[in-house]
Amino acid sequence: MKYLVTGGAGYVGGAVAQHLLEAGHEVVVLDNLSTGFREGVPAGAAFVEGDIRDAAKWLDSSFDGVLHFAAFSQVGESVVKPEKYWDNNVGGTMALLGAMREAGVKKLVFSSTAATYGEPEEVPIVESAPTRPTNPYGASKLAVDFMITSEANAHGLGAVSLRYFNVAGAYGNQGERHDPESHLIPLVLQVAQGRREAISVFGEDYPTPDGTCVRDYIHVADLADAHLLALKAATPGEHLICNLGNGEGFSVRQVIETVRQVTGHPIPEVVAPRRAGDPATLVASAATAREKLGWNPSRADLAGIVADAWKFAQSIAREQ
């Protein structure tokens, strides 16, 4: 099969593109390199440097589907520059859906997010939980989910939205290298590498066991498996939404402690103010993904996830 991967020069899109190639598919990556890297596009994929708003230039009926990762995704930035998120995430996806309609491409897998739920009333979070995003990033992704539902109803698109919780780890040589980095695990690893002095803990007064935010970390390779299963499950005229996480929460301090164990570095920490837009606890119920996609994650162990991210961070440091 031939797939367009938007955002395939980024962290998750690059890992999924690699997995698609290994499964024998043809992959075309469309990425404007706004946050991604040319060297993040896996060998064997065709690369088009361009914007999803211009997807109609490259999308034609030879494609069997689209995997849509291209977006801005920093929670904190979205609070101070919301217009950037509405423009790229919502405006960009509207153009992409239009191009798919024109070209008659009927299958879509979309990177949605746990941030669509906001502060949950109950954990683990199920897909029928209220969606009350606490930041414009989550709101923009929720708007896209609504857009996709109406596209499926009106025009027969077969779509699956995967609501990732916190993605981490590496898949072969596909790993996380955001610049600037905002995600917890790669930042803590930068401390272990001596690239920063200490990790800031954003708030220690949350209603959680140790006062720091709790998140559900999922290995990017397990996430990649879910995308291939989602392509199989996509059904014309239907929009399926699935959470992807391991169902277990780890606090910021537990993550830091795990990095200490994996790297042997003492990792100094400093307490900093809360980051705007952060919910206290996000933990997934992935029962829908297991039932509807047949997804069975096999790399849930946090130390293993951190060890893979560490291996990748060290390999990048050697290259630089």
Ligand SMILES: NC(=O)c1ccc[n+]([C@@H]2O[C@H](COP(=O)([O-])OP(=O)(O)OC[C@H]3O[C@@H](n4cnc5c(N)ncnc54)[C@H](O)[C@@H]3O)[C@@H](O)[C@H]2O)c1
């Ligand atoms: N990393 C996580 O923990 C996480 C969690 C939930 C959801 N997501 C979602 O997964 C997707 C991928 O996240 P990531 O961590 O790999 O981010 P990333 O920044 O590494 O990748 C995004 C890629 O999209 C490209 N891009 C952005 N806007 C574009 C546009 N208009 N046209 C073409 N290319 C464009 C960027 O250059 C980049 O290569 C995003 O949609 C994000 O919202 C990520």
Ligand SMILES: O=c1ccn([C@@H]2O[C@H](COP(=O)(O)OP(=O)(O)O[C@H]3O[C@H](CO)[C@H](O)[C@H](O)[C@H]3O)[C@@H](O)[C@H]2O)c(=O)[nH]1
């Ligand atoms: O230097 C740091 C960086 C992060 N954190 C904390 O660590 C936790 C995880 O933060 P990340 O930035 O790694 O991840 P987020 O939970 O903010 O967001 C990630 O997961 C979300 C869903 O859970 C969204 O999908 C989003 O795209 C993705 O970046 C948060 O409580 C954050 O406040 C720190 O304490 N210090």
